[in-house]
Amino acid sequence: MALKAILFDLDNTLLDFSGFKRESAFAAAKAMKKAGITLTEKDLYERIFKEYDCIKPRQKVIQVLSSLKRKYKLGIVTDAPREKAWQRLVLSGLDALFYPVVTYNDTLEHKPSLKPFELALFLMKVKPEEVLFVGDNPERDTISAKKVGLHTCLAEYGCIDYSEELNVADFTIKRFEELRGTVNTLDD
Ligand SMILES: [Mg+2]
Known part of the structure; x- marks a missing residue:
């Protein structure tokens, strides 16, 4: 395939x-306290935590995606609102890697609705069987992607309560870089 x-x-x-x-809010609170701001470290921490999205890509994400991008179209299907999704992509340095970025605003439906997946396929001009979907939520991500006919990979490292019974994905990865192996297995 x-x-x-x-x-x-x-x-x-x-x-x-x-x-x-958590780490960056804590570091920022400490630095602000040191600089003489009169709130307690805990208050500062809580305010920062609430107000800012401090985000970084998971380990090896940029390296693996950059190499996959040489051969494959890469896209995003997220339940986040458009503005938040782009803010996160830009802050994490991933914004140039994807087309399309399908957000909640594009279909006004959240996963497990099939619409966001169908829109992504339409925009990429690919058939479901030519696509692998990678997500961390067994119900919202994997089950719906399967219904659309995509190959599925569960990012087990992102699951909060991983249970084998809930996992219906074709592949499961414990670290992001294992995706290379999954892609090679599929694409032969
Ligand atoms: Mg997720």
């Missing part, structure tokens, strides 16, 4: 939210 495109969920699949957000 010839693989032509790879679609990704964004939050937790490509982006590392929680760990980094």
Whole structure:
């Protein structure tokens, strides 16, 4: 089978939210306190945490995506609103890698609706069987992508409560870089 495109969920699949957000809010609060701001470190921390999206890509994401981009179309299907999705892509340095970026605003439906996936296929001009979808949520991501006819890969590292019974994906990766192997297996 010839693989032509790879679609990704964004939050937790490509982006590392929680760990980094916590760390950077903590570091910023410490620095602000040191600089003489009169709020307590805890207050500062909480304010920063609430107000900012501090985001970085997961390890190896940029390297792996840049090399996959030489051969495949790469796109995003996310439930995030358009503005948030682009903000996160730009902050994490991933914004130039994808077309299309399908956000909530494009179909006004969240996954597991099939519409966001169908729109991505339409914009990429590919058939479902030519596409691999990678996401961290077994229900919202994998089940719906399967219904559309895509190959599916579960990003197990992003699952909060991973359970084998819920995982109906064709492939499962424990680290992002394992995606290279999955793609090679599919595309022969
Ligand atoms: Mg996700």
